[in-house]
Amino acid sequence: MAEMTYRQALHDTLREELQRDENVFLIGEEIGRFEGSYKITAGLLQEFGPKRVVDTPICENGFVGLAIGAAMLGLRPIVEIMTINFIALAMDEIVNHAAKIYYMFGGQCPVPLVIRTPGGGGQQLSATHSQNLEVWFAHVPGLKVVAPSTPADARGLLRTAVRDDNPVLFLENLALYNTRGEVPEGDYTIPIGKAQVMKEGHDLTIISYSRMAVVALDVARRLEQERQLSIEVVDVRSLRPLDHETVVNSVKKTNRAIIFEEDWRSYGVGAELAATLQEEAFDYLDAPIQRVAGAEVPLPYSKPLEQAALPSARQLVEAVDRLAIRKRRVVYA
Amino acid sequence: MAEMTYRQALHDTLREELQRDENVFLIGEEIGRFEGSYKITAGLLQEFGPKRVVDTPICENGFVGLAIGAAMLGLRPIVEIMTINFIALAMDEIVNHAAKIYYMFGGQCPVPLVIRTPGGGGQQLSATHSQNLEVWFAHVPGLKVVAPSTPADARGLLRTAVRDDNPVLFLENLALYNTRGEVPEGDYTIPIGKAQVMKEGHDLTIISYSRMAVVALDVARRLEQERQLSIEVVDVRSLRPLDHETVVNSVKKTNRAIIFEEDWRSYGVGAELAATLQEEAFDYLDAPIQRVAGAEVPLPYSKPLEQAALPSARQLVEAVDRLAIRKRRVVYA
Amino acid sequence: METRQQRKAAAQGAGPGDPRSPASLLEGTDRETLLNYYYQMVLIRYFEEKAGEMYTRARIGGYCHLNLGEEATVVGFCAGLEADDYVYTNYREHGYAICRGISPAVVMAELFGKKTGCSRGRGGSMHLFDLKRRFMGGYGIVGGQLPLAVGAAFALAYRGAREIVACQMGDGTTNGGPFHESLNLAKLYRLPVVFLIVNNQYGMGTRVDQGSAVPDLYRKACAYDMRSERVDGTDLLAVLEAVRTAARIAREEREPSLIEAVSYRFRGHSVVDPDRYRPEDEVRRWRERDPILLYATRLKEAGLMDEATRQELETRAQQEVEEAVRFAEESEFPSVEELYDFVYAGEGGR
Amino acid sequence: METRQQRKAAAQGAGPGDPRSPASLLEGTDRETLLNYYYQMVLIRYFEEKAGEMYTRARIGGYCHLNLGEEATVVGFCAGLEADDYVYTNYREHGYAICRGISPAVVMAELFGKKTGCSRGRGGSMHLFDLKRRFMGGYGIVGGQLPLAVGAAFALAYRGAREIVACQMGDGTTNGGPFHESLNLAKLYRLPVVFLIVNNQYGMGTRVDQGSAVPDLYRKACAYDMRSERVDGTDLLAVLEAVRTAARIAREEREPSLIEAVSYRFRGHSVVDPDRYRPEDEVRRWRERDPILLYATRLKEAGLMDEATRQELETRAQQEVEEAVRFAEESEFPSVEELYDFVYAGEGGR
Numbered sequence A, B: 001m002a003e004m005t006y007r008q009a010l011h012d013t014l015r016e017e018l019q020r021d022e023n024v025f026l027i028g029e030e031i032g033r034f035e036g037s038y039k040i041t042a043g044l045l046q047e048f049g050p051k052r053v054v055d056t057p058i059c060e061n062g063f064v065g066l067a068i069g070a071a072m073l074g075l076r077p078i079v080e081i082m083t084i085n086f087i088a089l090a091m092d093e094i095v096n097h098a099a100k101i102y103y104m105f106g107g108q109c110p111v112p113l114v115i116r117t118p119g120g121g122g123q124q125l126s127a128t129h130s131q132n133l134e135v136w137f138a139h140v141p142g143l144k145v146v147a148p149s150t151p152a153d154a155r156g157l158l159r160t161a162v163r164d165d166n167p168v169l170f171l172e173n174l175a176l177y178n179t180r181g182e183v184p185e186g187d188y189t190i191p192i193g194k195a196q197v198m199k200e201g202h203d204l205t206i207i208s209y210s211r212m213a214v215v216a217l218d219v220a221r222r223l224e225q226e227r228q229l230s231i232e233v234v235d236v237r238s239l240r241p242l243d244h245e246t247v248v249n250s251v252k253k254t255n256r257a258i259i260f261e262e263d264w265r266s267y268g269v270g271a272e273l274a275a276t277l278q279e280e281a282f283d284y285l286d287a288p289i290q291r292v293a294g295a296e297v298p299l300p301y302s303k304p305l306e307q308a309a310l311p312s313a314r315q316l317v318e319a320v321d322r323l324a325i326r327k328r329r330v331v332y333a
Numbered sequence C, D: 001m002e003t004r005q006q007r008k009a010a011a012q013g014a015g016p017g018d019p020r021s022p023a024s025l026l027e028g029t030d031r032e033t034l035l036n037y038y039y040q041m042v043l044i045r046y047f048e049e050k051a052g053e054m055y056t057r058a059r060i061g062g063y064c065h066l067n068l069g070e071e072a073t074v075v076g077f078c079a080g081l082e083a084d085d086y087v088y089t090n091y092r093e094h095g096y097a098i099c100r101g102i103s104p105a106v107v108m109a110e111l112f113g114k115k116t117g118c119s120r121g122r123g124g125s126m127h128l129f130d131l132k133r134r135f136m137g138g139y140g141i142v143g144g145q146l147p148l149a150v151g152a153a154f155a156l157a158y159r160g161a162r163e164i165v166a167c168q169m170g171d172g173t174t175n176g177g178p179f180h181e182s183l184n185l186a187k188l189y190r191l192p193v194v195f196l197i198v199n200n201q202y203g204m205g206t207r208v209d210q211g212s213a214v215p216d217l218y219r220k221a222c223a224y225d226m227r228s229e230r231v232d233g234t235d236l237l238a239v240l241e242a243v244r245t246a247a248r249i250a251r252e253e254r255e256p257s258l259i260e261a262v263s264y265r266f267r268g269h270s271v272v273d274p275d276r277y278r279p280e281d282e283v284r285r286w287r288e289r290d291p292i293l294l295y296a297t298r299l300k301e302a303g304l305m306d307e308a309t310r311q312e313l314e315t316r317a318q319q320e321v322e323e324a325v326r327f328a329e330e331s332e333f334p335s336v337e338e339l340y341d342f343v344y345a346g347e348g349g350r
Ligand SMILES: Cc1ncc(C[n+]2csc(CCOP(=O)(O)OP(=O)(O)O)c2C)c(N)n1
Pocket: B029, B058, B060, B082, B086, B089, C065, C092, C140, C141, C142, C143, C169, C170, C171, C172, C173, C174, C198, C200, C202, C203, C204, C269
């Protein structure tokens, strides 16, 4: 175990995978000479050379398609899309090609591809640079989508993603890069499709992913201290496949759940979680599953507006309060 | 009232809006000389000339962006994207531009734009030509999304969409074009954001939209006859904004619901509906809300596989049966 | 750097009745090979006519786009490549698949949606695939195959392999972003790829000059300083020579090329297209320039194919197509239990 | 059709120390106007330096891209247009907004996220907008503004209006699909639009020739048979002349043009970029070619601006910027109650 930032965990894992497998290469805008917009790939061009660390022109559909084509011939590209907002330009190659090729051609040609990209708001980057579009990909069979919240998960899931034979969207978050945590050393991997119980509890489950999982954990710890509430926090980590078992079991235990997500509420990740929970744990629910999500506006630039639009710890606490009001049976705590 | 096809209803409405407002024009691939891939625009080039009916090269992002720019200067473009699958290439202009411009520039410049496009499978068009990607747009504030299931709704909603000052995604369906129905004459409009109770009932609500709403109505009528089940069918018609009131009221009455959708189940439209219903009608639900949706595979070409992958009336009936089994209180029927 | 774009072809023109393919190619190639090209052209012709018929008889579903009229381009293109080169095409690809060695039976089975099809019935007419024969797919999204082909070429360059990639597309494809991004990337990274534009003069109902500000499509390569030329797509040997040269340059010099082959499609965009947007006399004129007849005449004049041989080859082709239909008919549909196979690799299921 | 692309500029070269902007322009323009150009350049210079400072002092958030080093291009471009022409730019647009008549105070207020900002605080540095002044937006997605500009030109042509559209972009933008699709559409439909490439020689850390197979960017117009030329972007009058000519042709002949103005950005890509990827001597060399100094020398040599006038103009510019900061500081933030305003038009709410 070593303490490091989320950024460092990503960087180290990329480096190790480049060392491990000659077929792995990095490709994206500004990842080499510029060292990465968010410096995840700093130093890798010097170490591995331009064959393995490929700077591209600004043409997201083109270089993502290039990576898919390279993967069809057995390379294992790791693409960086500078931020998820620009992925809008690459939807065709990702959804109509990467996600379809293995199935549509009858299982002849896998596409071992990772697309790393950060989402998220809170940097005053305004409407076109602050989105969370991962639900678009979570919806599409043929893709896998992971969204780690901690440096350890970033490392473990990135390794697994690189070694997976399918196209994996690997979601990062601008506001997570400088967060710190313990990271296991060695060939540490985490299976795709397994949620993580970050904190056990029995009064209520908060389900989240990516940056909001960190906030959720914080809130849960705080409320435990301040109010003796025992809150379970589940980080789903993988959006596709989604680990039904872990979230359902948690809610069967706590009987109530809040989903906490940074993205817009309608048709977001939380919708699928809520729908699934009421399907699979209906008789265990003591209250409706709540969603605490981003305000449904194009994220504004102005700081006070931006802050008002983003989901906050305060809103999460309010939701906890609302759920408590509804409680219909004795809490064994 | 006149009986006509869904295609005819669209065609007539386009024609009337072209006549009514000089600022309205049509733009898209093959809509003029070729008369439209699905012949919705047949004859309009001859009638209105190339200024009002604009054939484009194959460049979805380019001509959608062009339409947005024209809308910024006060024209009212109606774009046809040949099928929704190709919209993957235009995501940037739709999501990062059309949906943002009014808000991001502080309310100075509306974007009155309609994007018409058919989705849907069942024509053996295989994985890249059979998708239902409307949930991507339903997720995005700044856009409106409508998805009429009948010729009358097609007419009423298209009119409203053309006159709306916002970008509206108008979802059609390949398998609906030849369906027939009564269509009101005159300046008939339907507000965006209003669901429609297609059939009243008190045992169960089936919620659907677009093509599946037609199948749902059929099944409901059949089960009424065959099994004396009183099923309410709600066509939400608008996905964004979504009419919570109508669906919640229906479920408060029937106490159970099935969502029937053509698209993939996970992170689909049904997820939002289920999440909303359990939030807003929790205490009225006698059973979990079920989702009957498409199999989560890239749609295969081969007829038997394709049929197996698409949601069917049979699956809907099975879901009705499953719900009946779960019933926990007396049915007043 | 100066544009190396070759205006030669344009200057010479590729207009009707201008047989410019090199006599040397005819002389320097053995008769068997030359006759085999003829065989492949008629095989495609019969195959496509049969496919149209089977579509009308509802054996084939979805969209179905035929290579009728483009046979010289298809065969010349494939013949200019080596067996282990990689090929990417659009959805109008039956002929290419067959020329690259996928048996017509297996292609027809795919069109019928049978499990013996080259994509196991999952892809259909627009999505033929055969990894072993390095036929890397027909693609239904206009332009979608270009970045993939560039990526395959990237992988070959990465490994220092000697194979190259050849990527076919239609004229209408050159107006979209993927064309531009792909050509720029291919040239920038100096990748071994040959781009072929099959300029059949229409993208659905849109004539080339109605979609492209520059209707001499090979000239678009100027924006990437990529070598390019236009050839007569009804002349098999002209296409073959251009592709062979471009392939050699890709292989030896790691330079991509763009070739524009001008031909005409004899029927509508797809089998169901009533084809009302093309002037009748234009259609007639081009049908008279049937690439198969042109090549037959060429072979006959060179004393390489007599009428009996021609008859024999055509009969054999016809039989092969009949055989293909029989095979497709008799094959089974994939079982519904297999629905979730191939969604994800390495897991055998969802 | 033959390429009308003009190789003139390339032949003449736009290299350092080659003052090629027409003396006639200097002579044919009244002094006040010429001095006002100078004023605008220094105004931008001070504004941008102040913006950088305010960013460091956390008054400004998000990304902040400055026009430092590009002042001649910015002012020359805007001066070549008429007041009612429409302008679209990328996110490096503070200078354009100011030159088009949005007051520096209102621009600064936008950077501060205040409700008095030209986008009411919603857009920030990358998204300045003013409908009344026909400044149709800075856009943060590379290439995103191009199709919009083409659409605006389409609307003008549709209405038979005499205004035109001018669309700025960076060098890196020319490698993406939107560039290609937009130029093709503009030429195909013969739309009144002037495209300006600000070739500041880098897109973030990528030098032009590392991203473009054809580094002479104006030459890319050849793929659309669009008139194009390269000008020295450090020479205000050269840019002005090229834009004025292109604007006239757009207005009168409905022909789009592409202009490449070569300059250099004096600082990093955005305020936070440590700018480690450019050779020091390259930076030094270009800094010496400061467009403001070049123009000042020009004016002085022509006897149009003495030192006192220069001082006076600079002081005034400095004051205007100070005033802008004061205005921005004193303005209020938008109220949180307004969060849902402007999501949808015509409804005042969600
Ligand atoms: C991105 C995209 N847009 C539109 C279509 C619909 N479409 C299918 S084929 C075609 C015309 C293509 O023309 P061309 O490239 O000349 O090829 P051809 O059919 O003539 O071989 C169009 C518009 C598509 N498949 N993909």
